[in-house]
Amino acid sequence: MRKEILLGTFAIGILMTGCINDSVNTYENATKAGTPDIVMDKRVITDGFLKRRLVIKEIRQSQTNDNFKRIQVFMKSGRTGLTSSDSAHKVIYRFDWFDRDGAQVKPMDDPGWQKKLILPGDDTTFTSVAPTENCVDFRIRIKEAD
Numbered sequence: 001m002r003k004e005i006l007l008g009t010f011a012i013g014i015l016m017t018g019c020i021n022d023s024v025n026t027y028e029n030a031t032k033a034g035t036p037d038i039v040m041d042k043r044v045i046t047d048g049f050l051k052r053r054l055v056i057k058e059i060r061q062s063q064t065n066d067n068f069k070r071i072q073v074f075m076k077s078g079r080t081g082l083t084s085s086d087s088a089h090k091v092i093y094r095f096d097w098f099d100r101d102g103a104q105v106k107p108m109d110d111p112g113w114q115k116k117l118i119l120p121g122d123d124t125t126f127t128s129v130a131p132t133e134n135c136v137d138f139r140i141r142i143k144e145a146d
Contacts, residue, residue: 036060039071050144053078053089054118069130071095071138079120089118090145095128097135107131115145 039059057074064070079089092113097105108131118124126140 037062047143050091050142054091054142057123064129067133069135069138071128071130071140073126073140075118075124075126077118077120077122077124088120091116091118091142092145093126093140093142095126096139096141097128097130097132098137098139099132099134100136102137105131105135 036058037060039061041056041059055076055078057076060072060074062070062072077089079087092115094111094113097107099105116124116126126142128138128140130138
């Protein structure tokens with residue numbers, strides 16, 4: 001009898017988890033026409049907690065029609081939404097751009113740190129376009145918002 005109660009409780013827990021899960025179904029074309037230019041990245045992790053909550057999938061680069069470099073950083077939320085502490089995650093981020101000599105190039109209309117809300121289990125993309133054609137390198141910085 002005790003075993004049956006435990007199994008029943010376990011089954012109810014599994015069903016409840018399925019109801020709470022805030023998962024997202026994703027659909028996309030199966031035959032890709034584009035070939036992404038993947039960027040090899042160097043990571044400096046100073047916040048191990050954020051590293052587990054937000055995982056980099058890949059970094060792509062491309063050119064705009066005006067020949068400016070465009071960077072897209074594809075990330076996935078490590079949160080599942082299964083617990084009350086797995087609520088939406090607030091981060092702030094900024095892109096820094098550099099010329100061939102390694103000097104930082106600041107845009108005239110520098111947006112500074114930008115806010116982003118990331119839902120549990122969701123994919124997100126951070127995108128930036130270089131402020132000038134002379135920019136060849138970039139850095140993205142991400143930290144938890146207050």
